[in-house]
Amino acid sequence: xxxxxxxxxxxxxxxxxxxxxxxxxxxxxxxxxxxxxxxxxxxxxxxxxxxxxxxxxxxxxxxxxxxxxxxxxxxxxxxxxxxxxxxxxxxxxxxxxxxxxxxxxxxxxxxxxxxxxxxxxxxxxxxxxxxxxxxxxxxxxxxxxxxxxxxxxxxxxxxxxxxxxxxxxxxxxxxxxxxxxxxxxxxxxxxxxxxxxxxxxxxxxxxxxxxxxxxxxxxxxxxxxxxxxxxxxxxxxxxxxxxxxxxxxxxxxxxxxxxxxxxxxxxxxxxxxxxxxxxxxxxxxxxxxxxxxxxxxxxxxxxxxxxxxxxxxxxxxxxxxxxxxxxxxxxxxxxxxxxxxxx
Ligand SMILES: [Zn+2]
Numbered sequence: 001x002x003x004x005x006x007x008x009x010x011x012x013x014x015x016x017x018x019x020x021x022x023x024x025x026x027x028x029x030x031x032x033x034x035x036x037x038x039x040x041x042x043x044x045x046x047x048x049x050x051x052x053x054x055x056x057x058x059x060x061x062x063x064x065x066x067x068x069x070x071x072x073x074x075x076x077x078x079x080x081x082x083x084x085x086x087x088x089x090x091x092x093x094x095x096x097x098x099x100x101x102x103x104x105x106x107x108x109x110x111x112x113x114x115x116x117x118x119x120x121x122x123x124x125x126x127x128x129x130x131x132x133x134x135x136x137x138x139x140x141x142x143x144x145x146x147x148x149x150x151x152x153x154x155x156x157x158x159x160x161x162x163x164x165x166x167x168x169x170x171x172x173x174x175x176x177x178x179x180x181x182x183x184x185x186x187x188x189x190x191x192x193x194x195x196x197x198x199x200x201x202x203x204x205x206x207x208x209x210x211x212x213x214x215x216x217x218x219x220x221x222x223x224x225x226x227x228x229x230x231x232x233x234x235x236x237x238x239x240x241x242x243x244x245x246x247x248x249x250x251x252x253x254x255x256x257x258x259x260x261x262x263x264x265x266x267x268x269x270x271x272x273x274x275x276x277x278x279x280x281x282x283x284x285x286x287x288x289x290x291x292x293x294x295x296x297x298x299x300x301x302x303x304x305x306x307x308x309x310x311x312x313x314x315x316x317x318x319x320x321x322x323x324x325x326x327x328x329x330x331x332x333x334x335x336x337x338x339x340x341x342x343x
Pocket of ligand 1: 119
């Protein structure tokens with residue numbers, strides 16, 4: 001075979017292998033599965049005038065929540081880009097500025113006091129610097145989150161690295177970030193890449209691999225307001241006794257990855273979150289697709305989660321069991337974007 005012909009055959013073989021790999025990735029990640037929440041938990045959007053002084057919440061999906069009391073508005077994560085399974089697997093990712101603009105608009109947000117990614121993985125922190133840039137918000141979080149902000153060119157004056165358990169005042173809201181843990185990925189290789197070396201030590205300039213968004217610190221946010229208190233648990237991890245003394249009326253409970261843990265882990269997670277905070281309401285979050293669209297209902301390809309979870313999602317069964325055991329506890333899921341009165 002001539003050298004030229006050999007090169008052509010090699011190129012063709014590479015292309016075939018590439019297409020086959022992309023096909024396998026697509027099959028794995030881009031198929032639909034039922035959402036792990038009960039449709040009966042859905043609460044409608046606020047109807048008519050919202051009473052002045054109310055604390056409201058809006059949910060975009062994953063752990064992106066906007067809180068407002070009419071005077072001060074702030075948000076967790078601010079994640080609107082949804083890189084697809086192929087980009088996540090084979091290429092590098094960057095904030096989608098059109099998606100961010102649309103996401104802020106759909107949430108009715110133009111000014112924010114702060115945006116606080118609950119940890120620094122791409123599905124929490126990737127878009128936060130652009131959200132801060134557009135809204136005048138302070139970017140709050142760990143040193144890793146700060147480096148995501150620096151890599152995006154956000155001025156240092158707009159970045160604040162928070163201290164563990166040091167309260168932050170935002171108008172009448174008082175946020176206390178509590179260092180906690182991320183859930184453990186059951187797949188060892190993924191666990192090592194996602195959690196093994198946790199810090200982003202230098203400004204992170206996208207586009208980069210999804211795994212370059214290292215976890216940083218995983219926070220639980222305790223939020224106190226004269227109207228009520230709540231916890232945002234952004235990842236289904238816990239530290240034994242970490243939430244001792246942090247009671248809350250409402251817990252936003254991260255359930256992503258929970259269904260892949262052992263029954264004993266799920267029990268411990270419940271005890272260390274709901275069992276510590278003693279809320280009257282629990283609002284599961286981070287149960288929707290990472291790659292689905294951010295318009296319309298919370299459906300989309302969720303097989304990626306099932307793949308990470310090794311196909312054994314016990315989330316809904318676990319939550320239903322807890323609901324049956326705690327009839328006094330109200331389970332709710334939020335509509336997308338629409339304002340709901342929290343207190
Ligand atoms: Zn994460």
